[in-house]
Amino acid sequence: MYVLPALLLIAVLIYIPLGLSAYYGLMDWDGIGDMKFIGMENYINAIQDSKFWSSAGHSVLLAIFSTLSLIAYLAISMVLASKIKGADLLRKIYLVPMLLSSVAIAQLWIKVFNPSNGMLNYILMKLGMENPPSWLAEPSIVLYAIFIPILWQYAGFYILIYYAALKNIPDSVIEAAKIDGANPIQIALKIKLPLIMGVVKVTIVLAIVGSLKYFDLIYVMTGGGPNGASEVMASYMYKLAFSTNNFGYGSAIGFLLLAITLVVTIIVQKLTASKEEIQY
Amino acid sequence: MKRLGKVLLYISLGLVAVFQIFPIIWLFLFSLKNNQEIFSGSPFALPTEFRWENYLKVWEGGIGTYFWNSVWITGLAIIFTVLFASMATFAITRMKWKYSGLVLGLFMVGLMIPIHSAIIPLFSMFLKVSLIDNPWSIVLTYTAYNLPITIMILLGFYYTLPREIEEAAIIDGCSIHRMFFRIILPMTAPVMSTTVIINMIYNWNEFVFVNTFISSDKFKTLTVGIQNFIGQYMTDWGAIGATLIISVLPILIAFIFFSNKVVEGISSSAVKG
Incomplete structure (x- = not known):
């Protein structure tokens, strides 16, 4: 009984829509008129x-960037967790964009990317660059430009997680490694990293x-342009449904997005699964 | 040598901090300038005079309505989410019933669902029951979609609650409802406050649902409202800056006072995922 309101809400507003998304994906439908069953045609x-x-490719590219950026976040966290004064304040400052x-x-x-009055091009011109690009208007660089605010937004989040994990490593483990003559780089890569591999x-x-x-960010910044x-899977799907009223096809892409997300989650977990969990 | 290394480390951490915080300071600076200052002066210069009228102008120009919509929709959804999530967590951790494992699984899988996969069917469902362009569609979806994460944060705390207190209450003839509302809920106040602030950040910042389900200006929340609004003030940077600062200020203020809760909530919501 106590679980009922919550269960009802997620059943009606999360699970039923997911089922419907699979169903609509098999239809030719504009969202208002009659549905026509067309089988797998949308797929x-x-x-x-x-x-x-191309939108799926952009999404994959973003996923690769994001995964690589974890290395930088991890490096920053390692420094931050190495008995730095003010580490607590710093990690909170890092977190602000996430909010x-x-x-x-x-x-x-x-505004930062604004070609003539933006902060970025102002700095670049002061540094002597003659014609800094109009970042969001050039098809060849727009995706890289968009990745900068993404990097900015999530830095604090990942640093926070890594920092918490690193702080959980007992000092005795690190001290023992130091006594054995390990240098800081070795300690970071051979001891700390394996210990927080789960995280x-x-x-x-x-x-x-x-x-x-x-x-959200891409939809507002460039609208996919x-x-x-800079179109990604979710923005393409959203446009299909709500700009061109292609609800059937949009649902099919939405369902693909769900399937891809689940499959990728499982694959990544299998690939990175280690046989033994490290105990300390 | 060792000292130098340490100094370099501090400098690099400081640079990261500047990168993280400076765009927001720049935004605040240009929210107090007029276009002439912005376009001709250095972006790093202080405003010659603090033009607070930018804020007055956008507030009276319609941001006020969006702001109050954000406040009540965020608040109501928080109350529902935290109450229902607490009840569900109580039932899952404290009562013995057949399908509790399965139900917990349903909530946890809900964490991974991309909302975009559900948004088209949600739109057509709300259309059928005439909840499109009705703020209740937003309150309901916020409540539902934040339940999984809220339950996850609550779970750890509920598992550590001592059972003795409940047993004593039952022996004293206390009913389950009384026990839940009078004893359990007050005991979980610390973790509830964590979930409140996490929910507040999520709801306040949410964009897609409002953008899809709400079309009237009078129901729009800040995230969607400022989108239209900025369209109107296309070239007035001061007004745009003021709008954005107003939209992020409540969360930043909450963060200043409850930063430890935010840190706690974000780390416990991610690490176990």
Whole structure:
């Protein structure tokens, strides 16, 4: 009885819609009129849809960037956890961007990237660069430009997680390694890293899955443009449904997004699964 | 040599801090300037005079409505989420019933669901029951979608609660309901406050649901409202800056006072995932 309100809410608002998404995906439907059953046609269309593939490619690229950026976050966390004064304050400062809405972040970075009056190009011109690019308007660089606010937004989150894990390593383990003559780099790579591998795996899954469903920031910053150069899976799906009223096809892509997310989660967990958990 | 190394470490950590915080300071600076100052002066300069009128202008221009919508929708959804999540966690951790493992599984899987996969069916469901362009659709979806994470944060705390107190209450003839509302809920106040602030950040910042389900200006929350609003003030950077600062200020203030709770909530919501 106590579980009922919560269970009812997630059943009706999470699980039933997911089921419906699979169902709508088999239909030709504009969201208002009659549905027509068309079997797998939407999925076949998706496979042949070059826009879908390019948006999926952009999502994968973001996932790769995000996973690589974990290395930098991990390095910063290692430094931060090595008896630094003010570490607690610093990690809170790092966390601030994470608290802002994606809309605010997107609007702020639109201004940072503004070709003539933005902060970034002002700095670049002071440094002597003659024609700094208009970051969000160039198809070849827009995705890299968008990744900077993503990096900025999530830094504090991952640093926080790594920092907490590193602080859990008992001092005695590190002291023992020092006595045995290990240098700081060796301690970081051979002792600390293996000890927090469980947490690192979780963050890899979070980074990949988070990137695959990334939406808000890109939708506000570029709307997927210019000319589809920053379209990702979720933004493509959203446009299909709510700009072109292609609810059936949109649902199919939405269901693919769900399937891909779950499959990737399982694959990453299998790939990074270690036979033995480290005890200390 | 060792000293130098330490100094370099501090400098690099400091640079990261500047990178993280400076764009927000820059935003605050230009929210107090007019276009002439922004376009001709250095972005790092202080405003010649603090133009608070930018804030007054956007508040009276409509941001106020969006702000109050955000406040009540966020608040109501927090109350529902934390209450229902507490009840569910209580039932899962404290009562013996057949499907508790399965139900817990359903909540935990809910953590991984991309909301975009559900948004088209949700839209058509709300359309059928006439909840499109009705703020209740937002309150309900926020409540449902934050239940999994809230339950996850609560779980750890509930497992550590001593059973003796409950047993004593039952022996004294206390009913289950009385025990839950009078004894369990007050005991979980510390972890509830963590979930409240995490829910507050999520709800306040949410964009997709409002953008999809709400079309009238009078129901829009800040995230979607500022989108339209900034369209109007396309070239007035001071007004845009003021709008953005107003939209992020409540969360930043909450963070200043409850930063430890935020840190706790974010780490416990991620690490076990």
